[in-house]
Amino acid sequence: MRAALPPVILCLFVQYPPPSTWAAVFRIQPQQQETSQPSPSAPATPVQAGSTASTHAQESTTAPGSNDLQDALPPAVQLEISSGDKAFDNSAYEVALDHFKKASKLAGDSCVECLAGEAKALSLMRNEKEALKAADKMDAQSRTDADRAKVHRIRGFIYSADPKKLKQAETEYRQAVSLSPATAEYHLSLALTLMKEFQDDEGKREAAQYLSLAPAGAYALYAKQIEADPRRARDNFAPEFRLPTLDGNVVSLSDLSGRYVVLDFWATWCPACREGVGDLKDLTKKYPPSEVTLISVSADKDEAAWKSFVQGKKMTWTQYRDADGKVLRAYHVRAFPTFVVIGPDGIIRETLVGENPQDSVSHRLKESIETLAAKK
Secondary structure, three states: OOOOOOEEEEEEEOOOOOHHHHHHOOOOOHHHHHOOOOOOOOOOOOEEOOOOOOOOOOOOOOOOOOHHHHHOOOHHHHHHHHHHHHHHHOOOHHHHHHHHHHHHHHOOOOOHHHHHHHHHHHHHOOOHHHHHHHHHHHHHHOOOHHHHHHHHHHHHHHHHOOHHHHHHHHHHHHHHHHHOOOOHHHHHHHHHHHHHOOOHHHHHHHHHHHHHHOOOOOOHHHHHHHHHOOHHHHOOEOOOEEEEOOOOOEEEOHHHOOOEEEEEEEOOOOHHHHHOHHHHHHHHHHOOOOOOOEEEEEOOOOHHHHHHHHHHOOOOOEEEEOOOOHHHHHOOOOOOOEEEEEOOOOEEEEEEEOOOOOOOHHHHHHHHHHHHHHHO
16 A cells, blocks of 8 residues: 655755854744744744845834834944844844843943843743843833833733733733834734634734735735634744755745645754765655655755765755755754654644654654654
8 A cells, every 4th residue: 555645855954053062052942843933923924045034034122113213322232232133033032132131231221122122032032020020121111102012012922922821912912003003013913812812803804904004014925824814823834935956946835735844954064964864865765756855955055065965975855055044044943953844734743853862853753754644
């Protein structure tokens, strides 16, 4: 009997710090392992090769209309805020927190934007208590409705990290919308929260309001997606990507709809990753291309070295080099090897991370594929 349909496999070759510096690499936060979908205040945009836009949009620490206020800050404060935002882009939350604390100190502890950054970083680090304290300090510094709306948005962001506190998040986002109804992102944050609470009709209306206010906004595509299918706000959908491959073709997640997808994140310097190539070859032998599509995506800086490794190991499946690390960041990978298993409906089913001396990740991937395929 023919084997059940297994996942499509994408191996993501990622340039990362060598093993000697792994101790300094930030580990995946629990929420990131549970879902690759954006938080209620951080909708995602598709990963485009060569794109200059962030692949997993983070909530800005500055509210729309607050640029004039930030421009009035001393250059040293602005530099720290900018550095903190860049750290968010790389999911380096402790680094971001350090920058915003420095900015706040330089501003004499009277900088709303700095406190907003602190609150966000602490929330992403799963420190709700301290995050709320930072939001309270931010509230004490607020002088305008725009600032007060941002305080409510930050509190909503903090509460949304806990599924049991979605109602509190909803209340905060509603207050943000009430204070600043023309701010599109507040409507989208509220829409996502409502959909997570299965209040789909009202959630759709809020998503539509975002699109009305920002039809070409950074999150317009995502707003359209959740308006059409509210499940995307609460289920663990994988970020879309569109990547040019080594053989001159283009592969996208949407092209693979209806199949399982497994993202295999690895690096040429990673011993366990190199040892796992044989297991991946076995998978390509077990399943025909129509059932299993294996794609290796490398972020090696040295293109020649990458090509040499691929050719030397006879990795005959589709290859892509993720030199700028956009795919890595989109999927929140912080350890190697890592496999992300995506179902036929685009929902992430399982994430296998790290090395087990008794059982390789590649072997666990094989077992996972067979188990999921059997349930199909």
